[in-house]
Amino acid sequence: MVELSRIQHWIFDLDNTLYSGNANFFSQIDKKMTAYIGDYLKLDLPDARKIQKEYLAEYGTSLSGLMAVHGMDPAPFLDYVHDVDLSPLTPCPDLRGAISALPGQKYIFTNGSKKHAENVGSHLGIFDLFDGVYGIEDVDYVPKPKRSPYIKFCDTFDIDPAKAIMFEDSVRNLEVPKYMGMETVLVTSDEDWGHEPEATRPAGQHSKADWIDHFTPNLSNWLLTSS
Numbered sequence: 023m024v025e026l027s028r029i030q031h032w033i034f035d036l037d038n039t040l041y042s043g044n045a046n047f048f049s050q051i052d053k054k055m056t057a058y059i060g061d062y063l064k065l066d067l068p069d070a071r072k073i074q075k076e077y078l079a080e081y082g083t084s085l086s087g088l089m090a091v092h093g094m095d096p097a098p099f100l101d102y103v104h105d106v107d108l109s110p111l112t113p114c115p116d117l118r119g120a121i122s123a124l125p126g127q128k129y130i131f132t133n134g135s136k137k138h139a140e141n142v143g144s145h146l147g148i149f150d151l152f153d154g155v156y157g158i159e160d161v162d163y164v165p166k167p168k169r170s171p172y173i174k175f176c177d178t179f180d181i182d183p184a185k186a187i188m189f190e191d192s193v194r195n196l197e198v199p200k201y202m203g204m205e206t207v208l209v210t211s212d213e214d215w216g217h218e219p220e221a222t223r224p225a226g227q228h229s230k231a232d233w234i235d236h237f238t239p240n241l242s243n244w245l246l247t248s249s
């Protein structure tokens with residue numbers, strides 16, 4: 023059992039965290055990003071994909087790099103890449119039960135759009151459980167793992183990091199929260215859906231960084247067996 027009685031704020035990443043990275047869902051978004059970049063920069067798909075992954079590694083998200091380097095308008099990009107088939111995601115009553123039972127406030131904090139969080143959260147049958155949702159547009163398109171979006175998020179919702187816990191599938195997105203004083207949980211998956219650069223890849227069970235307090239392949243089980 024993990025001792026979590028001090029926790030009053032429960033902060034969840036969305037993609038590959040509130041649903042399993044093994045669900046073969048996010049790969050749709052990943053591929054749509056490649057197609058959009060290819061069209062926008064007039065590149066063939068292999069070159070577009072190279073840029074996509076380089077920007078992800080360097081800027082935190084591919085979108086952030088496209089905005090910084092090419093001055094791209096984020097809204098059409100987000101609308102396009104998040105227009106995906108939700109059917110691979112199965113609503114999970116266990117997850118709903120586990121999140122419902124948590125004391126205090128619950129939040130979604132995603133590098134995707136707020137609308138994407140609402141679409142996915144509603145499809146999973148859990149969206150109504152959250153007290154606040156932060157999308158990339160709420161942080162002026164500055165993504166995790168940069169420090170400023172976490173600061174803005176905590177200021178907005180009046181969160182004391184010492185009483186907060188954050189759940190993520192990205193190792194690097196937990197470094198700042200830990201530094202701020204949060205408890206950190208990495209939700210792991212065996213699926214390398216995006217063929218990511220090593221530094222940005224969703225963690226396998228064996229990835230270990232000293233800013234991660236807990237690992238779990240199953241968010242519902244972890245929440246239900248911690249107190």
Ligand SMILES: [Mg+2]
Pocket residue numbers: 035036037038039190191192
């Ligand atoms: Mg994620």
